[in-house]
Amino acid sequence: MPASGLFITFEGMDGSGKTTQMRRLAARLRAMGRTVLETAEPGGTPIGAKIRRILLDGANQELCPTAELLLYFASRAQNVDEWILPALGRGEVVLADRFTDSSLVYQGYGRGLGAENVMALDRIACRGLQPHLTLLVDIDAETSLARAHARNQAETSSETRMDEQSLEFHREVYRAYHELAAREPERVKLVNGRAGMDEIEAAIWRLVSPNV
Numbered sequence: 001m002p003a004s005g006l007f008i009t010f011e012g013m014d015g016s017g018k019t020t021q022m023r024r025l026a027a028r029l030r031a032m033g034r035t036v037l038e039t040a041e042p043g044g045t046p047i048g049a050k051i052r053r054i055l056l057d058g059a060n061q062e063l064c065p066t067a068e069l070l071l072y073f074a075s076r077a078q079n080v081d082e083w084i085l086p087a088l089g090r091g092e093v094v095l096a097d098r099f100t101d102s103s104l105v106y107q108g109y110g111r112g113l114g115a116e117n118v119m120a121l122d123r124i125a126c127r128g129l130q131p132h133l134t135l136l137v138d139i140d141a142e143t144s145l146a147r148a149h150a151r152n153q154a155e156t157s158s159e160t161r162m163d164e165q166s167l168e169f170h171r172e173v174y175r176a177y178h179e180l181a182a183r184e185p186e187r188v189k190l191v192n193g194r195a196g197m198d199e200i201e202a203a204i205w206r207l208v209s210p211n212v
């Protein structure tokens with residue numbers, strides 16, 4: 001594990017408030033004088049941004065599940081190598097909007113590709129790097145779909161491929177996230193995503209502040 005940095009990941013269903021809360025946490029940490037790297041998946045690095053366009057394009061309905069999984073890990077490997085490990089080595093705080101846990105729940109469980117396969121790829125792409133803390137912003141599948149649709153309509157986004165999955169798929173993802181939180185309670189902390197934004201920000205700060 002790199003020397004003095006702190007690696008925090010945000011997880012949760014689409015529309016749970018990860019991006020909103022990550023921005024707020026970054027602002028708080030910067031106000032304390034910490035250097036913060038914010039990164040989002042898929043994407044982050046310039047190469048990752050190109051991979052992101054393939055993954056989220058609603059026109060790519062024929063993308064097969066294995067190719068999808070490998071593209072996520074390709075983006076992640078680039079991010080770990082180019083940005084995350086160097087920043088942690090400099091003692092910075094790295095905030096990641098999704099990481100390997102997303103592959104585990106969406107591809108490993110949601111698509112049924114198997115947790116073992118996902119973790120085998122994690123060992124190659126992330127080389128032992130694990131988040132110190134994972135904030136699981138928790139909302140149910142129905143709320144997730146409603147918020148994501150509202151947001152995509154407001155932005156006239158073409159990044160709709162994941163929201164077009166069935167409610168059943170999103171329910172499986174929800175179940176898998178809860179199983180993960182139960183299995184790794186020291187690392188994965190549940191935060192109620194249906195609370196108000198300020199309340200969630202305060203709950204997250206209570207979890208993060210002892211570490212900074």
Ligand SMILES: Nc1ncnc2c1ncn2[C@@H]1O[C@H](COP(=O)(O)OP(=O)(O)O)[C@@H](O)[C@H]1O
Nearest residue numbers: 014015016017018019020147151193195196197
């Ligand atoms: N606590 C909250 N209560 C109600 N709406 C929220 C809350 N947090 C975020 N939102 C809204 O839900 C949508 C998705 O939030 P976002 O932060 O983009 O989620 P994510 O990054 O997890 O997909 C946005 O329109 C955002 O303004």
Ligand SMILES: [Mg+2]
Nearest residue numbers: 018019020097
């Ligand atoms: Mg987001």
